[in-house]
Each structure stands twice: as structure tokens, then as C-alpha cells.
Amino acid sequence: MRPTRQRALLAQLLFARGDRHVTAEMLFNEAIEANIELSIATVYNTLNQFAxxxxxxxxxxxxxxxxxxxDTSIHPHFYIVGEGILINIPEKLLFAQMPKALPGHEISRLDVIIYIRRTVDI
Incomplete structure (x- = not known):
């Protein structure tokens, strides 16, 4: 990947605050607030290239x-339905049994997302 001024500025915005979850729209708004001129397409392209x-x-x-x-490590997430919020689950999850990959294949990634919603106290 060729380093460009825009990629460097977006990387600074992305990684300066520690581990976090962002959408392209969130990062685009942060760039505008930081007076960085770029298009939403540039943000999408850069995020996909970084991924x-x-x-x-x-x-x-x-x-x-x-x-x-x-945070590119293997870790689970909570997704708050109706609010569009993604949160790391702080506890380590243990799996009693992992399925074996098909012959000639290996497991390359594991994603665990637990969908939650706020309860209403009555």
C-alpha cells in the first residue's frame, strides 16, 4: 500500500485513541472536524485497504x-440492537469444542457477535 497524505491522516485519527470500532461515516465526520478535506469514498477505500x-x-x-x-485479535462483541453500537466483550470466551475444518481447509477466523437489546423496566 502506497503511503499517501490522506491515508496517514486517517491512520492518525483511527489509531490515536486506542482500540475502537468505527464506521466509515464516523471516521469521515472525525476527519471533517479535524479540517481534513477528503471524500467519503476515500474513507471507505482507505478503511478497506487497511483491513x-x-x-x-x-x-x-x-x-x-x-x-x-x-483490535485485530480474536475477541467477541456485543451488538446493541436498535442502537447500532458494537462493544468488545471483556471476558474471555471458552469454547468447549471447536468444529474441525473441512479436509484441505483451515479455520482462518472466528467471529462471535452476541446481539443484545435494552430491557424496559416496568
Whole structure:
């Protein structure tokens, strides 16, 4: 990936705050607030290039919502339905049994998203 001024500025915005989940729209708004001039298409392209290079992890809790996670380690998430919020689950999850990959294949990634919604106290 060729380093460009826009990629460097977006990387600074992305990684300066520690581990977090962002959408392209969120990062685009942060760029505007920081007086960085670029298009939303540039943000999408850069995020996808960073993900392809292994710098970000894509997390897609539903068909209309795509987050980019700066923590690329294997870890589970809560997704708050109706609010569009993705949160790391702080506890380590243990799996009693992992399925074996098909012959000639290996497991390359594991995604666990637990969908939750706020309860209403009555």
C-alpha cells in the first residue's frame, strides 16, 4: 500500500485513541472536524485497504452496518440492537469444542457477535 497524505491522516485519527470500532461515516465526520478535506469514498477505500493489509478487522453485525475494529485479535462483541453500537466483550470466551475444518481447509477466523437489546423496566 502506497503511503499517501490522506491515508496517514486517517491512520492518525483511527489509531490515536486506542482500540475502537468505527464506521466509515464516523471516521469521515472525525476527519471533517479535524479540517481534513477528503471524500467519503476515500474513507471507505482507505478503511478497506487497511483491513486487507491486516491493520483493521471488519465486523458486520447486519447487512447494513459495517464496523472496522482497530483490535485485530480474536475477541467477541456485543451488538446493541436498535442502537447500532458494537462493544468488545471483556471476558474471555471458552469454547468447549471447536468444529474441525473441512479436509484441505483451515479455520482462518472466528467471529462471535452476541446481539443484545435494552430491557424496559416496568
Amino acid at each position: 486487507k493489509a491486516g491493520l483493521l478487522r471488519r465486523v458486520m453485525p447486519n447487512r447494513s452496518r459495517l464496523f472496522f475494529d482497530t
